Amino acid sequence: MINGLKRLVNWIIHTQIWLSIFRQGWPNTERNRILTILNTCLFHLHPLKVRTSGLKVKYTFCLGGISMFLFIVETITGVLLMFYYRPTVEYAYQDMKDLEFAVTFGLFLRNMHRWAAHGMVLTVILHMCRVFYTGAYKPPREYNWCVGVVLLVLTLLLSFTGYLLPWDQLAFWAVTVGTNMAKATPIMGAEGPFHILSEMSDMCFYLRGSVNISENTLLRFYVLHCIALPLAAVVLMSIHFWRVRKDGGISGPL
Amino acid sequence: MESGDKKLTVDIIDKPARRGLLLIIGWVGFLFFSLVAGLLTTVDFFKPKVIFGPSSRFKAGFPDEYLVGKVSTRWMKEKGVWIIRTERGIYAFLAICRHLGCIPDWVEEEHLFKCPCHGSNYNLEGDVVGGPAPSPLFRVVVSYAPDGQLVIDKSIKEDRVGVREKGQFFLPV
Ligand code: HEM
Ligand code: HEM
Ligand code: FES
Numbered sequence: 001m002i003n004g005l006k007r008l009v010n011w012i013i014h015t016q017i018w019l020s021i022f023r024q025g026w027p028n029t030e031r032n033r034i035l036t037i038l039n040t041c042l043f044h045l046h047p048l049k050v051r052t053s054g055l056k057v058k059y060t061f062c063l064g065g066i067s068m069f070l071f072i073v074e075t076i077t078g079v080l081l082m083f084y085y086r087p088t089v090e091y092a093y094q095d096m097k098d099l100e101f102a103v104t105f106g107l108f109l110r111n112m113h114r115w116a117a118h119g120m121v122l123t124v125i126l127h128m129c130r131v132f133y134t135g136a137y138k139p140p141r142e143y144n145w146c147v148g149v150v151l152l153v154l155t156l157l158l159s160f161t162g163y164l165l166p167w168d169q170l171a172f173w174a175v176t177v178g179t180n181m182a183k184a185t186p187i188m189g190a191e192g193p194f195h196i197l198s199e200m201s202d203m204c205f206y207l208r209g210s211v212n213i214s215e216n217t218l219l220r221f222y223v224l225h226c227i228a229l230p231l232a233a234v235v236l237m238s239i240h241f242w243r244v245r246k247d248g249g250i251s252g253p254l
Numbered sequence: 255m256e257s258g259d260k261k262l263t264v265d266i267i268d269k270p271a272r273r274g275l276l277l278i279i280g281w282v283g284f285l286f287f288s289l290v291a292g293l294l295t296t297v298d299f300f301k302p303k304v305i306f307g308p309s310s311r312f313k314a315g316f317p318d319e320y321l322v323g324k325v326s327t328r329w330m331k332e333k334g335v336w337i338i339r340t341e342r343g344i345y346a347f348l349a350i351c352r353h354l355g356c357i358p359d360w361v362e363e364e365h366l367f368k369c370p371c372h373g374s375n376y377n378l379e380g381d382v383v384g385g386p387a388p389s390p391l392f393r394v395v396v397s398y399a400p401d402g403q404l405v406i407d408k409s410i411k412e413d414r415v416g417v418r419e420k421g422q423f424f425l426p427v
Contacts, residue, residue, distance in 0.1 A: 177354040177371060201301065210305045 054250035063127035070120040087222035092167035161225035310408040
């Protein structure tokens with residue numbers, strides 16, 4: 001019995017399929033472990049060696065990693081929501097109701113998307129605090145801090161654009177108030193200091209795609225929320241992670 | 255012979271230099287204008303050219319349908335305006351809070367327009383008597399149609415003291 005199992009395993013790990021996926025042997029020697037990391041797409045994102053100080057949970061609290069994890073949760077639940085959500089004035093609210101009452105696990109999906117969104121805003125801010133308190137923003141990591149700031153802004157914009165999508169009273173008035181603030185922008189806002197643009201061409205108009213919140217606004221926010229902003233976030237996160245390694249790995253204790 | 259030789263040398267050195275300058279000017283100009291044109295086109299792309307929505311002018315019935323001393327909420331839901339009749343005439347407010355754009359409520363008992371979002375209060379003149387709003391409610395144009403009905407035009411609005419109580423913003427009855 002045991003022998004049969006061993007023979008089976010031996011046969012499996014010598015098939016062409018197995019060998020084409022895992023190009024190195026079992027990771028039980030130093031050499032094979034290194035090769036495993038180098039040859040595996042997901043593993044190679046990690047450095048071959050990390051400082052033990054960087055592994056201490058209390059140094060990073062894993063906050064960057066948790067932010068990344070929550071973003072992945074957002075992407076998966078978000079894409080699933082997109083199968084049932086139509087961004088039009090006629091259907092948006094109705095589709096939210098259908099998601100809650102008719103779609104299998106729809107309510108769970110919505111709640112997961114919402115809680116992960118709140119969670120991500122929280123962990124990104126805490127991650128920024130961690131980086132600040134460990135002094136990890138100092139050279140050579142100042143560039144990565146700036147990439148991080150853009151990531152923070154993207155996270156907040158994702159939350160803001162997502163907020164309109166349910167198209168209920170809360171969403172409508174929250175975004176009315178939120179976009180109205182753009183009118184107070186200096187020069188570019190219709191009511192701001194030194195304004196030069198009219199209500200039909202100021203920042204607020206570009207945000208809304210009309211004078212008031214409308215079909216245009218819903219579509220705009222939907223495209224931004226589901227395509228433009230997540231794409232930008234993915235690109236910047238790639239740069240962010242790449243830079244963590246190029247800057248010499250996680251910073252050491254002060 | 256000698257002088258001719260000299261001239262030839264000068265020409266050869268001179269020409270490429272001048273051509274180089276022209277090339278630089280050409281390229282810089284070309285890149286600059288493509289950049290500006292590209293930028294302006296992109297900005298313009300995001301500005302909708304046609305906006306669909308209800309007309310901002312509408313007929314609001316006959317003046318007699320409005321009671322003296324009352325704020326009428328008859329057109330609130332459909333058109334977002336209050337029509338107010340005093341002893342002297344009729345004026346209309348745009349029902350948009352001047353703080354950040356919510357819709358205030360007319361509260362008859364307190365004789366105030368009260369905004370649910372952050373608590374701005376306006377009196378019957380449209381002036382702010384409480385809350386964060388920085389300016390008074392907008393008044394809009396009130397006039398007569400040929401058949402004697404009121405016509406409200408929301409596209410022209412006014413909030414300046416001294417201008418908002420007169421002319422097209424106030425219809426004597
Ligand atoms: C950092 C990432 C994201 C944040 C912070 C975020 C935030 C939000 C929020 C706050 C809502 C309103 C949820 C509700 O009221 O139930 C929402 C809705 C939605 N999001 Fe996201 N989102 C993110 C990523 C994504 C991604 C990557 C996609 C798709 C590719 C997506 C697709 C959607 C859709 C279709 C809705 C409407 C359905 C609904 O409201 O339940 N989201 N998002
Ligand atoms: C979507 C948002 C973000 C994600 C997914 C993310 C992810 C990460 C991850 C996984 C790390 C590795 C170390 C750790 O987990 O702490 C890291 C490091 C770092 N992050 Fe972020 N981050 C985000 C936002 C930010 C923000 C807002 C800032 C600062 C304004 C920032 C600045 C940095 C810096 C300077 C490092 C290097 C830290 C060190 O070497 O100790 N990041 N980030
Ligand atoms: S929008 Fe009316 S008080 Fe803020």
